[in-house]
Amino acid sequence: MLSTIARLVASGTAVSRADLVPAAGLARTTVSAAVDDLLARGLLRPDGMRPTLGRGRPADRLAISAQGGTILVADLGARICQLAVGDLNQHILARTEIAADVRDGPGAVLDAVEDGLRALLRRSGTSTPPGAIVIGVPGPVDGRLGIPVRPPIMPGWHAYPVTARLRETFGCPAVLENDVNLRALGEARALPADQAPLLFVKVGTGIGGGLVTRDGGLHHGADGAAGDIGHVRVRGAPDQLCVCGNVGCIEAVASASAIVRSLPDVEGISALRALLGRGDPAAIAAVRDAAGLIGELVATLVHFYNPARVALGGSLTAASDELLAGVRSVVYQRALPLATRNLVLTNSVLGERAGLAGAMVLGIEQVLSADTIGAFAAR
Ligand SMILES: [Zn+2]
Structure with missing residues (x-):
């Protein structure tokens, strides 16, 4: 109570x-x-x-009261990690970005995250002890056990005790969440309540989804795999081999990495973004093809979930409107009117900050949860 x-x-x-x-x-x-x-x-x-x-x-x-605890958050992407220190009133006291490649494994990456957060705590000037730490990772997780579960792009992370380690390091409760779920939650809480259910679709190195229910919480499913949409196959997808071992997964044919692979002489996603910024016709055509496939998937999800809002995120959305335009045209063409009558389909309003915002929300809810609040008098 x-x-x-x-x-x-x-x-x-x-x-x-x-x-x-x-x-x-x-x-x-x-x-x-x-x-x-x-x-x-x-x-x-x-x-x-x-x-x-x-x-x-x-x-x-x-x-x-801000004295209730400092919130530490880490939003781990495939190659970089955003870190922040905040208070219980959703104020970010300090933030930074560090290079961290998830392929280096949990030991090295979490060393860097912990060092980065300690430095950030000193810089923030706060004397309030950590109340909760929240970390997002680009792969499926078991939130109850606090471990990643066979994450395809994170070798060595399967079953690694992420929350147990962070709890030990910082002496406070730790929460592990999927990175797209964090974005979905951050986005939904930044918007009026009537914009939920909200489906967040991130198109980056991979493709992932997150769903916020009508009452404002994340939908995890039975095992935490809800929204893990990168490895479904859609109509018309080519037989490209995927990192998961299947062929034709949406992630293998329509992610930013897949678009880069389809273009000769383009090195990496930032090069692709630069081409889109210059209006390069081949790059635009490749994004349109990908958007068509993603649109097929989103149209199916719109029928299944009937969201009030679909938010597109990831590094490509900021570089060009082609992705949004392509997804929109397929969804409105394929989904039936009842499912799209009031649907808002748009780019994320928080952009690359959505993950940190969602992590702050989870951290604050953790400190104010029934489990943690009872211990507060002991401080
Ligand atoms: Zn796959």
């Missing part, structure tokens, strides 16, 4: 005792006792007065 109250304040849903009563669906005396408890623990703090409409006296505002 303390967790419910703290999370309502943290999300801005209700920031006074009077507003918390209907928002939590609890009795006034129960809410009041919980607020007093959270104030005594130093997790909530008074935040001045909020004028009320009408004749009622001004309500006492409440806010989450």
Whole structure:
């Protein structure tokens, strides 16, 4: 119940005792006792007065105290890792980017992540101890066990105890999540609630998806594999061999890496982005072909999930509108009107910051969770 109250304040849903009563669906005396408890623990703090409409006296505002814990986040891509230190009010205190190749294995990569986060903590100037650490990785994970599960592009990471190691290093709860799930969550929480269910599709080195449900949480499925769409095959895909061992996976034929492979003399995704920026006809044609295949997949998913919004992300979306235009045209042509009547299909509003934003949300929810909040008085 303390967790419910703290999370309502943290999300801005209700920031006074009077507003918390209907928002939590609890009795006034129960809410009041919980607020007093959270104030005594130093997790909530008074935040001045909020004028009320009408004749009622001004309500006492409440806010989450930044003293409740510092949030550490790491968003690991295939080759680089974004790091940030934030507080419980979603303020980023410091951030940086480090080179980290997931192919070097978990030992070397997590050494670099831990060193980077320690340096960032010093730079942030905060004296509040870490309350939670959240790490996103480009592969499937078992969030409950805190381990990656046979990630195709991360050799050596299968079953590595990522959260156990980070918990030991930083002395706080650790959360492991798939990188596209983090983007989906960050994107959904930056938008009005009526933009969920939200499907996030990332097109980068690979292709991945993440789904935020109508109530604002991630849909993980039975084993955490929900949204792992890179290895499905769509109509018309060529017989290209995929890293997973199958042929014709969407990731093998339509990811940014696949587009690069299809173009002669193009070295890497940044070179492809540069070509798109210059309006190179061959590069644009290759992106259009890929967008057609991705559109087939998204049209199927739109029918299955009926999302309010589909957000496209990844490094290509910033370089060119061809991907979005191509996906849109196929989805609106192939999906039936009921599924697309109110559908918003657009590029991610947070872009490459979506993953960090989602990780911050998960970190704050971890600190304010029933499991962690009870331990807070001991600090
Ligand atoms: Zn595959």
